[in-house]
Amino acid sequence: MGGDDAPQSVVSGARLAAQRGIPIVLVGQPDKLFDAADFEVIAASQAIAMEAEAAASVRKLKDSSLVRAAEAVRDGRACAIVSAGNTGAAMAASMLRMGRIRGVSRPAIATPIIVPGRAWPNVLLDAGANAECSAEWLVQFAQMGAVYCRDRWGVAEPRVGLLSNGEEAGKGSPLVKKAFSLLEDGAWQERAGAAFAGNVEGRNLLEDLVDVIVTDGFTGNVALKTAEGVAKQLIGALVGAFDSSEDARRGARLLMPALAPVYEEFSPDSVGGAILLGVAGVSIISHGASSPVALANAIQVAYELAQRDTVGSLGRIFSPK
């Protein structure tokens, strides 16, 4: 029931995913799910609005599609949840209904950031779940990010960078300095099959320097929204220039075939949605504006992560028998 064009875009995305052979359960108000007769539906009479206060809504709207979807994973009726709705509510519903993986202090949102020219993105976490973090949590984020990066993109030994205000060791806030010293420890790196690569800076976000970038949810949110804002402003200025004269329009037409791949590479659709790591189930949170293709891709990612048992791998790292 969530997303800018819901539930139509979600149903269309589900149909595309079903055509790829992925079994789908829709969760929502049956009378609003047109053209969904061929899907299994779990009825949920309520919906949490895009701008609603997240935690309160999840507590109050017990028959909402987000809460029922998270319960379906908890109860084994589904192997993963994909939502394009209220991010905070999807997070809260997943945490409250699925619960945390044993040993994980705080779940974190992991968001892919494109690296132009590289087959896989950088994974940034926490992208906004925890505005205040401890250094120990950042180490857990590093472990979760590394496992996710390996399971999703096949990166054998992910390199983990710590977001700071300078590359040199010793740079950073007190939190970053403490996290740096904990991350240098070899034991977690071995357990997660990862390698700590030291500090990275904001300018490295889209660069092929590391595979996972760890930060607190406040800084991660600011960095991601800054990146989105700059890209949007710059692209807006370019699009304006393309239409500013007859010569410009002719030039833009000639350039289109060369620009299309750049546009596609920088589009959020190509890397897919964010994932909430650390909860006891796969929970993918897509942009509210996701196209049906983007949603189908997100569903496929959720399906593959469930098949690879990423949640089980995380469980073994955080509570070894």
Place this chain on the structure above:
Amino acid sequence: MGGDDAPQSVVSGARLAAQRGIPIVLVGQPDKLFDAADFEVIAASQAIAMEAEAAASVRKLKDSSLVRAAEAVRDGRACAIVSAGNTGAAMAASMLRMGRIRGVSRPAIATPIIVPGRAWPNVLLDAGANAECSAEWLVQFAQMGAVYCRDRWGVAEPRVGLLSNGEEAGKGSPLVKKAFSLLEDGAWQERAGAAFAGNVEGRNLLEDLVDVIVTDGFTGNVALKTAEGVAKQLIGALVGAFDSSEDARRGARLLMPALAPVYEEFSPDSVGGAILLGVAGVSIISHGASSPVALANAIQVAYELAQRDTVGSLGRIFSPK
């Protein structure tokens, strides 16, 4: 003596500024300042390297150009310092030799960020001087940023935003929440002739929503470097596309007249360097890669701020008689 192409680019920039009627004093090693016979020169036998450790260098290299330049302002031989050298060392030399404005807890670096289509930029501070800040310092940054914005760009009543991970009041780290409540107080706004506009997000950095954006030096550094990195990556990808085929090259040639203003608007040269606010003198820190034109513009800004007595205005705000 500082900057990627020093001292030649600095001397050229000084010459351009002198042609605009601005009196110049060069500080550096006289035998390296070719073509500078027509300038007054303060001799300094040492130079702090671009990558040298800032505070230690300033303490040790007492006859360096940065230290001597800051002393020239302290001693009234110059009204302002402009440097394209080691940012940390320029900061340290200014703080140690000029001293702080009475009542200012911590100087902050204020960096202009272009707002496409608007005549003046957003001023972000602290852009990196203080990795850890108190809420009270953020209020001082707000006051300093507002005075600077008015003196430099003539904005009558600057709007001040607080960088956070959400627009709503109550969003943010504990630091941001505390700063929010302090910034709501009317007394500082009246004293600085500013208006608190609430929280802003990373995506608002280049938008015409506020005039001054306040944050701690860690977050400010990450946000600025993220913005620079994304712009650089996106422009790099576009430039690659422009040269990827014969059609693309023809299209790019037709588009050039329309793209040039966009490129110029997004270029750091057009808004000029950063300023260290809160020290008892004007101290402007330009990019190491500044062109002579960019340096001449920075010198002109320094000259105008000295004429408008921005430092005196700040002094009256922070220690009213």
